[in-house]
Amino acid sequence: MPRLQPSLALGITLLALLVVLLGAYTRVTGSGLGCPDWPGCYGSIGVPDGAPAAVQAWTEMIHRYVAGSLMVLVTLQAWLSWRRSGWREPAALILLAVVTFQAMLGMWTVTLKVWPQVVTLHLLGGVTTLCLAYLHFRRLQANARPTGSPPRLRHLAWLALLALGVQIALGGWVSTNHAGAICPSMPGCGAVAWSALDFSNAVQLGQPVGPSYLAGNLGLNERAGLHMLHRLGAVALLVILAALAWGLYRRGLRRPAVAIVLAGLAQAVLGLLGALLATPIPLTLAHTGGAAVLALLLVEVNHRLNLAAQAADRGEAPARWLPRPSLLRDAP
Template sequence: MHVTHLIQLAVTGLLVACLPLSMVWMSSDANKYRKLVWVAVFLTFDLIVFGGFTRLTDSGLGCPDWPGCYGMANPFLAHEHISAAEALMPTGPVTVAKAWIEMIHRYLAMGIGFVIIALMIKAWQQWRRTRASAFAPLMPTLLFLLVCLQGAFGAWTVTMKLQPIIVTTHLLLGLTLLAMLVWLGGREDNVLAPPQPSHDPAALRGVRRLAIGSALVLLVQIALGGWVSTNYATLACSDFPLCNGQLVPEMDFEHGFTLWRELGRTAAGHYLPFSALTAIHWVHRNFAMIVVVVLGLTVWRAWPHAHLRPTARKLALVLSLQALTGVATVFLNFPLTIAVLHNAGAALLVLLVTMLNYKAKYQLDLASPTPRAPNVTPASLHQ
């Protein structure tokens, strides 16, 4: 790709970042660093949802090269190449609409990259000036490194032609980025307005253990869901609660869960049997029951704690809706809107479970015999 088009791409990403950065800069919020963190959370959530839309509309190869589109900075400049590919295969992976969906996804990703860079620079500047724990730069620096790794997997997603393990890892890294930003946002919120310590630390320790368990089972379920989506196994079971009329249908776990293979192929290069897709779908569907039980128990145990109750209430609502959209994708034969909502629900669950973990940990820290006071002054927050 010519350096001129690379510069054009970078400028496009910077322009995307300018709007949220300008909103933070011009806001009346005294603590602009905290506001920037939550803006990054909002944008990352949006990117994950749009990434799901990109995958579900089969637009991942809308531009079959990276980082540009046929070596160009945008589909306008590559219109001749895209139109030629679309004329050869009107229902193929390259069309004008799919090219725009893919490139918009990349522009948003670049914009968030610039926002994370601004967050890291701000953290280092304030840390050197104040040494306040609110600006500890380790997490923003790790976020920057994670964004770089995520960009590499975005490139491999295209260059390796949507290989399922690469696409699934790309999804998991995006959700990891969201979780880390939410954790950082929780830290900034508690520095601004520390909650009252819990009067029942023993019960809170139980909630904390359950919250960690919830995060682990949710991680497994999202990995399984990503594996379903990247292998296009959503409709491998055509009914519910049975799968193709059977409680335990014919399944090929060996080929279905071989990780390193091409899309639609076995490790030996043969076409992936339908029974392998059935195994992928069936495991994701049944593990969802474990997720509902573990997260439901976590909500029940967190509810009596006033500081945790709002997050627990939202978690219960999103978990219920997530179960409904999962079932609806089968009964309604995989409508795009429902599928995108199901992806958004997974991201919301990650956000809420992360926040519940942070709040429970913070409450336990406050309840410890020698709680550590935040190293921050009111003046240092007004930046």
């Protein structure tokens, strides 16, 4: 059984990534209300014949089927972990709790008619599930002793992960409020002047429950302000990522540093192309997938730096940073 857990954890990680991408596809194709009930579709376990908007309904149901499969695997992993060590290793149980909450958010997405608050939390929950699954996979591997790392670099890595979380939340808010294609120019926002951008009402956390938000309910200036707020957040995130990459590079960790820089720049390019080209579905999915990959990179770096701190606390001599397999390899 213990040998099964790392492979199962890796499978859960890959399936969690697929769920995130399917969720993004469901959102950008307007399929969030393809099935007006939950967990079935028009009272059926599948999409019944003659159902209106059958394509959107099947898109939504496929997302639910894959998410349900993820729930089954996470439950199995939690049971195996409980049998092995009880509460001493709660990571799998925490992951199960997060996935259970994700299922509730999926239900509320339908029953509350894609309320932006719930949809954005659902996206964040999906990325959180992915990161926790990968972290659990890494912890199940046998790790060599890492090298030491300065506390400031650890703090910067945590800041980068937090900033990415905020940026993902803003991206989810942009998507669910249909503000992705509202600014088809650079550096400004097309026909909306800077003076007309409504930043103060761009993030309305008090939007009421009741109306359908399938097409978004914000005004033009509010959507434009939200879009530009997301762009400004991207600039801030790139600065933080550059600082972290420089810190890693100076420590001789060139490959993690280069990977972070390339992932960050790719995200910026995909975001800008999506805005300029009116958010085509392939670019939108690539942008979502890029955010997920960047999150995994930052989880990996934080994991390594935390191991380094623990080794230093134990007074262990520096060694190679981490063994393989992992998302990143050490610099020679």
